[in-house]
Amino acid sequence: MKKYPPLGILAMQGDIQEHQKILWDLGIETIWVKKPEDLKKVEGLFLPGGESSTMLRLLSFTGLDIAINERCQKKDFPMFATCAGTILLARDVIPDQRSLSLLDIKIQRNAYGRQVESFEVPLQIDGLDELFTGIFIRAPKIIELYGEIEILSTYRESPVFIRQDKIWGLTFHPEISQDTRIHKKFLEYWD
Numbered sequence: 001m002k003k004y005p006p007l008g009i010l011a012m013q014g015d016i017q018e019h020q021k022i023l024w025d026l027g028i029e030t031i032w033v034k035k036p037e038d039l040k041k042v043e044g045l046f047l048p049g050g051e052s053s054t055m056l057r058l059l060s061f062t063g064l065d066i067a068i069n070e071r072c073q074k075k076d077f078p079m080f081a082t083c084a085g086t087i088l089l090a091r092d093v094i095p096d097q098r099s100l101s102l103l104d105i106k107i108q109r110n111a112y113g114r115q116v117e118s119f120e121v122p123l124q125i126d127g128l129d130e131l132f133t134g135i136f137i138r139a140p141k142i143i144e145l146y147g148e149i150e151i152l153s154t155y156r157e158s159p160v161f162i163r164q165d166k167i168w169g170l171t172f173h174p175e176i177s178q179d180t181r182i183h184k185k186f187l188e189y190w191d
């Protein structure tokens, strides 16, 4: 089996274990990133879904917000963000919320309503032959793209999976669907 470099999961809050499990199923051990020193040990980072406002508070408390920004300056640090993770990386957030500003997008939190309005839809995704079940939970909506951004999937004309340099931003949760295909694609950076 191929040996991958150490990969991290941002472990402030949210569905950390779900990403860990899906990567474990792919034969990958992950490091929980809780402080700036942990970030130095990893070659890529998963940012889970959860509650972006809570994660933000913990990011600034630990100094990881600055550390992630510094690590990304060279644009060769792969990151895979889902839902709240994508909100953390967006340049602009509505309603206004601080962010790491690493993805040139504007994103609106809870754009589809509350928890009860969570839904699943089959999505067509660039690079995958078969449809992928997108699970949306209090999902945000990407409402503007500013820079050179690839759109890999859309739902009702809104992008739900985008990529800028090596940063992937999804508004749904592949870590919950038990389908490893998108995580597997991301690992191709180290093939």
Ligand code: GLN
Pocket (backbone or CB within 6 Å): 048, 049, 050, 051, 052, 053, 082, 083, 084, 085, 087, 109, 110, 137, 138, 139, 140
């Ligand atoms: N609504 C959450 C937020 O604004 C994101 C929801 C999720 O990650 N499933 O942070």
